[in-house]
Amino acid sequence: MKIAIGNDHPAVEMKQLLVAYLQEQGHDIVNVGTDTEDAVDYPVFAKKVANKVLSKEVDFGILICGTGIGISIAANKIKGIRCALCSEPFSAKLTKEHNDSNIIAIGTRAIGIGMAKAIVDAYMSAEFLGGQHKVRIDMITDLEE
Ligand code: RB5
Secondary structure (H helix, E strand, C coil): CEEEEEECHHHHHHHHHHHHHHHHCCCEEEECCCCCCCCCCHHHHHHHHHHHHHCCCCCEEEEEECCCHHHHHHHHCCCCCCEEECCCHHHHHHHHHHHCCCEEEEECCCCCHHHHHHHHHHHHHCCCCCCHHHHHHHHHHHHCC
């Protein structure tokens, strides 16, 4: 898969570990930064990843900040983005199956790298189920207007 990944300053190490993990599996990673621990503003990176998802340059996006909350709120302000903050794999699987989420968000201060890998694995192994879930997503899309 082709995956965009972006993060703010607390999340550099987790991002690097996840990038290495995903590259080992043969995935193509587009890293939009940040790559230093100099303070940055997470909405900038939410927008960069969202744009790559919306242009279909990538299959989906991963966003990481301290809690995962700010960066997911920012991403969800962008039309067409359904970003799910996940702290365990069950939600990651279900958000793909039911919400067809196109970005998953992770909080580096909330969970460890093992859980982060399990979340990404669960999301990537799942398929959108369609049917009534599609109807509900269309209702969410209507809320954007
Ligand atoms: C940055 O200090 C921190 O606020 C950010 O990483 C995130 O936790 C916000 O939701």
